[in-house]
Amino acid sequence: MSRQPFPDLARIDAFDKVQGKTKYSSDVPFPDLLHAMTVPATIGKGMVTSIDVEHALAVPGVVRVLTPHDTPPPPPGPQGSPPPPPMLVHAIAYRGQPVALVVAETLEAAIEGAEAVRVSYALEPFAVRFEDADAGREDTESPTFGDADAAFATATTRIEAIYTTTANHHNPMELLSTTAVWAGGRLTIYEGTQGSNGLKNTVAQLLQIDRSMVDVISPQIGGGFGQRGEVPRHTAVVAQAARLLRRPVKLVMPRNQIFHNSRFRPHVQHAIKLGADANGKMISAHYDCLQQNSRRGRYRSDWYHAGPCKVYGIENYRGTSGDLRLDTHGPAQMRAPYEHPSAFAFESAVDELAFALGRDPVEFRLAHDTKIDASTGKRLTSRHLNECLTRGAEQFGWTGRPVQPGTLKAADGTMAGWGVGAGVYQAAMHPAIATLRVSANGVTRYASAGHEMGQGMRTAIAQVLIAGLRIDPARLTILIGDTTVAPQHSTAGSWGTASSVPVAVAAAEKMTAALAELLDGRKVAGNMHEQLARLRRPFIEIEVSMVAPGQGPEHLERLKTGGMAIAGLHGTYPDFTALSYIAHFVEVHVEPHTRRIRVPRVVSVADCGRVISPRTARSQVQGGVVWALGAALREISETDPRYGGWLNADIAEYHVSVNADIGKIDVSFIDEPDFDANSAGVKGIGEIAMVGAAAALANGVFHATGRRLRTLPIRVEHLI
Amino acid sequence: MRTIGYERPETLDAAIAAYSGSGSGSRYIAGGTTLYDLMKLGVETPTHLIDITAIANLDRIETEGDVTRFGTMALMSDVAETPAIRTEYPVLSESLLKAASQQLRNMATVGGNLLQRTRCPYFRAGNGVYPCNKRQPGSGCAALGGLDRSQAVLGASGSCNAVSPGDWPVALLALDARVEIIGIDGQRTLPLDGLYRLPAERPEADHNLNPGDIIIGITVPKTAAGRASTYHKIRDRESFAFALASAAVAMEIEGAVVRDVRIALGGVATLPWRARQAESVIVGRTLTRELAVEAGRAAFQDARPGRHNRFKIDLGVQVVADALMIAAGRNVR
Numbered sequence A: 001m002s003r004q005p006f007p008d009l010a011r012i013d014a015f016d017k018v019q020g021k022t023k024y025s026s027d028v029p030f031p032d033l034l035h036a037m038t039v040p041a042t043i044g045k046g047m048v049t050s051i052d053v054e055h056a057l058a059v060p061g062v063v064r065v066l067t068p069h070d071t072p073p074p075p076p077g078p079q080g081s082p083p084p085p086p087m088l089v090h091a092i093a094y095r096g097q098p099v100a101l102v103v104a105e106t107l108e109a110a111i112e113g114a115e116a117v118r119v120s121y122a123l124e125p126f127a128v129r130f131e132d133a134d135a136g137r138e139d140t141e142s143p144t145f146g147d148a149d150a151a152f153a154t155a156t157t158r159i160e161a162i163y164t165t166t167a168n169h170h171n172p173m174e175l176l177s178t179t180a181v182w183a184g185g186r187l188t189i190y191e192g193t194q195g196s197n198g199l200k201n202t203v204a205q206l207l208q209i210d211r212s213m214v215d216v217i218s219p220q221i222g223g224g225f226g227q228r229g230e231v232p233r234h235t236a237v238v239a240q241a242a243r244l245l246r247r248p249v250k251l252v253m254p255r256n257q258i259f260h261n262s263r264f265r266p267h268v269q270h271a272i273k274l275g276a277d278a279n280g281k282m283i284s285a286h287y288d289c290l291q292q293n294s295r296r297g298r299y300r301s302d303w304y305h306a307g308p309c310k311v312y313g314i315e316n317y318r319g320t321s322g323d324l325r326l327d328t329h330g331p332a333q334m335r336a337p338y339e340h341p342s343a344f345a346f347e348s349a350v351d352e353l354a355f356a357l358g359r360d361p362v363e364f365r366l367a368h369d370t371k372i373d374a375s376t377g378k379r380l381t382s383r384h385l386n387e388c389l390t391r392g393a394e395q396f397g398w399t400g401r402p403v404q405p406g407t408l409k410a411a412d413g414t415m416a417g418w419g420v421g422a423g424v425y426q427a428a429m430h431p432a433i434a435t436l437r438v439s440a441n442g443v444t445r446y447a448s449a450g451h452e453m454g455q456g457m458r459t460a461i462a463q464v465l466i467a468g469l470r471i472d473p474a475r476l477t478i479l480i481g482d483t484t485v486a487p488q489h490s491t492a493g494s495w496g497t498a499s500s501v502p503v504a505v506a507a508a509e510k511m512t513a514a515l516a517e518l519l520d521g522r523k524v525a526g527n528m529h530e531q532l533a534r535l536r537r538p539f540i541e542i543e544v545s546m547v548a549p550g551q552g553p554e555h556l557e558r559l560k561t562g563g564m565a566i567a568g569l570h571g572t573y574p575d576f577t578a579l580s581y582i583a584h585f586v587e588v589h590v591e592p593h594t595r596r597i598r599v600p601r602v603v604s605v606a607d608c609g610r611v612i613s614p615r616t617a618r619s620q621v622q623g624g625v626v627w628a629l630g631a632a633l634r635e636i637s638e639t640d641p642r643y644g645g646w647l648n649a650d651i652a653e654y655h656v657s658v659n660a661d662i663g664k665i666d667v668s669f670i671d672e673p674d675f676d677a678n679s680a681g682v683k684g685i686g687e688i689a690m691v692g693a694a695a696a697l698a699n700g701v702f703h704a705t706g707r708r709l710r711t712l713p714i715r716v717e718h719l720i
Numbered sequence B: 001m002r003t004i005g006y007e008r009p010e011t012l013d014a015a016i017a018a019y020s021g022s023g024s025g026s027r028y029i030a031g032g033t034t035l036y037d038l039m040k041l042g043v044e045t046p047t048h049l050i051d052i053t054a055i056a057n058l059d060r061i062e063t064e065g066d067v068t069r070f071g072t073m074a075l076m077s078d079v080a081e082t083p084a085i086r087t088e089y090p091v092l093s094e095s096l097l098k099a100a101s102q103q104l105r106n107m108a109t110v111g112g113n114l115l116q117r118t119r120c121p122y123f124r125a126g127n128g129v130y131p132c133n134k135r136q137p138g139s140g141c142a143a144l145g146g147l148d149r150s151q152a153v154l155g156a157s158g159s160c161n162a163v164s165p166g167d168w169p170v171a172l173l174a175l176d177a178r179v180e181i182i183g184i185d186g187q188r189t190l191p192l193d194g195l196y197r198l199p200a201e202r203p204e205a206d207h208n209l210n211p212g213d214i215i216i217g218i219t220v221p222k223t224a225a226g227r228a229s230t231y232h233k234i235r236d237r238e239s240f241a242f243a244l245a246s247a248a249v250a251m252e253i254e255g256a257v258v259r260d261v262r263i264a265l266g267g268v269a270t271l272p273w274r275a276r277q278a279e280s281v282i283v284g285r286t287l288t289r290e291l292a293v294e295a296g297r298a299a300f301q302d303a304r305p306g307r308h309n310r311f312k313i314d315l316g317v318q319v320v321a322d323a324l325m326i327a328a329g330r331n332v333r
Ligand SMILES: Cc1cc2nc3c(=O)[nH]c(=O)nc-3n(C[C@H](O)[C@H](O)[C@H](O)COP(=O)(O)OP(=O)(O)OC[C@H]3O[C@@H](n4cnc5c(N)ncnc54)[C@H](O)[C@@H]3O)c2cc1C
Pocket: A652, B027, B028, B029, B030, B031, B032, B033, B034, B035, B036, B037, B052, B072, B076, B098, B099, B100, B101, B104, B107, B108, B109, B110, B111, B112, B113, B114, B115, B116, B165, B166, B167, B168, B213, B214, B215, B216, B240, B241, B242, B243
């Protein structure tokens, strides 16, 4: 690949999107379609004792009400694999759990039918808040190396603090939806999912049919970020309804129910101790994280350590972590799932230590550059964190920043503060198999693993295909997120571009070679389509496959059966650690009397390896910063311990940032390839974008006001 | 599907007749931005909708003379952008521009706005599963002793502490607006503060309208204070959020002395709240920031916080003080 920066190509679906032409999964029309609506449990915990469906069935248009009697219990999966989500069951584990599914000829009838279902319960006590947990903490073994206790004892400067990140919910524009169609003995599911392969496997398992009978198509997702990473509970129920009724069935879940059934970011308490020696070097870190989990939840508590144990090369690290089990649905991935909360806590602590040492927080971080992943002893590939910090500081105008807080005051009394925060995120990759067909009629068709969730995967693939092939870009079709065209793998963890682009580059190279072989030295004019036409060849089709560093054919096999086949989890490869890096600089203004907080400007510099699609990469970082600052200033999912469930379960009361909250966000990239990670030199941008920005904000608030706020969100009541 | 009656009368008489004919399940509908929302939440379950948008001349904005009159159907966006309103009553224009979103303001009417209902989460959420005296009289109040960060610190009772959410009514209250009403028994006018009810008794009733009453207009006298006025609103984000605390202030300064001042509070009370004690702190004196804070304290002297909303008092004091200083600045010309 050439080392010229890639051109600033518009999203290939930009015009469709602004014209409303883009088809999401719930837009796919079917003539015979039935509409479904879930009936949510209205108790915090207990058993369903009876479900009266009579009134619901009396609603004109209602054709069936599915209850736990209509869905088979989950069969045991293969040894060691996580249990699939149950379908409909009598045991209510949390408020809002679906109890029944009403299916009707119209959406209105389905809604009315769902409201007419009468459910009786036997109540059980429950707990939904950290402070009310009724069982002790469950510990998980966590990264520990060196001797943190001994080092802390010798440290000459120490800080110790507890930070809290509160529960947050996904609120993308697109609602969760499933459309299930049985035809010709096959089941096809249209759903905006990041894991069409996993969805295929799980639905087959739950319905007890062979996976080869199930197809999943995820054409577009109106916001992924992990919400679409796991199989939602309702999917197989909708498929079961379609099976029983022999008609296509569609469910679009209302937002209020999504709050109760889709993934959320758990409440986490982070206890941190840092120690520095007389030279001001961080020599010891203790980091304990305690998160909320559901009773059976599998969301791991130890992964919060992934960043903090690597970022500054601290040689003595003691990580501990645990779960408090509560009566909610399962917390799970939400953009930078572990890294956003842990970086808020850890980067705040680093700021506190730098301040205790009287050091500038940028200079202090620069002094902790490292070439080694302290947690494994492996070499760090392409670490450009210091370049991110230096370039960011320069663009921000950091020089001359007073160390003392409360000194940058405007004439009207507004307190200004400058904060910095940094972060790391894994550079991971999965194997892929792609097919590419270039036709004489001007059409190019490319199919591989990957899911388009608005991040711009199709645009990134198009970049390298257009650069590597002489084709008509207007007639290039990129098929991803479809189990019928290529083996699919979940798209998450910022491994999307790193997994889909190298194989696309290889496909373009193989196609070029195949055409050259066909030409056999002959000079034929025109682009590839025209050359094929002149040679009277209708098309050339090639297939390529690729595995990640350290992987072999067994990983391709795992891909073909829809399993997880990730390399580079937490950046760890057999011979090295590969990470993305970022530095955020935030200016905070605090009004003198009301203490309203505003953020006029942010500078973010990212090292995500090679930037394949500048426009979508930039928009990833802007979106990450917007989200991080929203989480830092306003997002919080509220639960009333007397009732369970989420109280502010809509987007009027769950405050995400609006345009008026967003100042200038200046984004730039180091754009250095990492060829250890993969042949395209890509490391990943979607998650790192958000990491450390919340801490930069909180550190800025400290610099503005002298108040160290250790709990998110930071709202007016905390400063007034 | 539930069937629902719908008609679109062309005169006020026909609208009232329609109401009398179809009974207590009837609702007038103007912009629909409150009513449809409440129908989706299951708070409102009307059987008959009487659409009043076809009645002629109800959307006039009359700015001639000593009194300005807004027809009930005037749109929030149109009133906010009327030049005479911007100059005569910045507080009115600002209260509208800081409310809802442009899309909503393009639909919503200034009359319907007066009757929007509380954002109390227990009232709105859960399709009626929470005890709520407003929603199900006598069922109790989940907000008392619950998540009350957004609840009222002024005017609450032992049966309801829900905040009156509107911004526009607060601004109108500061300007001594009156409401023109036509009902089954003819026409009458009410001062704005006569429209709203404290939740001491019958918290389910937000206002003193009789069944079938139609608001036809709102009148606001022109004053020097109105010209130097402001609506100051602090919320959880810069736009598209209800007030945590807001203040409408209109002030006339003569020489160095405050001759006339009106202060009304939003986001903190169970109805649009006139802060007369705060006004009396200032009238006849020279405004300083210290005096403004003193007035702010007076405005909240009777406030009673719950568990999570104590900050509204401290915030409210500062919002009043800031609003007073902004209004004072507008006297300089
Ligand atoms: C998401 C959202 C955010 C919002 N944010 C804000 C905000 O920040 N600040 C704020 O102040 N407001 C806010 N609002 C409320 C908004 O201002 C009101 O919904 C709107 O003003 C209501 O006007 P309407 O014409 O749409 O009323 P409608 O919905 O048509 O009617 C409202 C009620 O008044 C009755 N009614 C209407 N007209 C008359 C009449 N002439 N006579 C008698 N009864 C009548 C109806 O029967 C109904 O009960 C928000 C609303 C939404 C949906």
